[in-house]
Amino acid sequence: QKEVEQNSGPLSVPEGAIASLNCTYSDRGSQSFFWYRQYSGKSPELIMSIYSNGDKEDGRFTAQLNKASQYVSLLIRDSQPSDSATYLCAVRETSGSRLTFGEGTQLTVNP
């Protein structure tokens, strides 16, 4: 079983729609969760972090965390073509300092 799993892509949404990206993790003790965006040929860029159950909003982005279900999600409202990228879910392990990444979900926003 993979430690961090993301919904398989690619995901395609029309411009202006809501894009929903999902992630589950296996380490029940994990406390820190992150979403990174990676444009093709570029390095990952941190866009959201979440540490407590519930929702955290930042502009058009909302991260949601449910520790009981070991589930993290990222919602992108009013999706723009510039949001087209691979989104990586990352979970900080309880046993150390490393982040474990999911395989990523490729999002395409069609104009």
Added chain:
Amino acid sequence: GAGVSQSPSNKVTEKGKDVELRCDPISGHTALYWYRQRLGQGLEFLIYFQGNSAPDKSGLPSDRFSAERTGESVSTLTIQRTQQEDSAVYLCASSWGQGAYGYTFGSGTRLTVV
């Protein structure tokens, strides 16, 4: 520096040669991490430094891989006797403390072994 700096940005080497990849973290970041990303795949953890010690090197794939760090500054990842399966982008990241607030990646070194 303002960001995490990696060099070279691209490296093409012949199979069997040794290569050195360099990472200069953000000034003041005590933690430094190396990851590998093969084409179309996720990030694979290699090694973590806190200061100049490496409490977690469990991701190094073989004894051909080694890394060192000078104080809280530059790190070098060395791959000896390179193989074609070593071809990937090698990403370095740094963070405050133990990375509780996520970390910042450099632009990576694209290694191609021919």
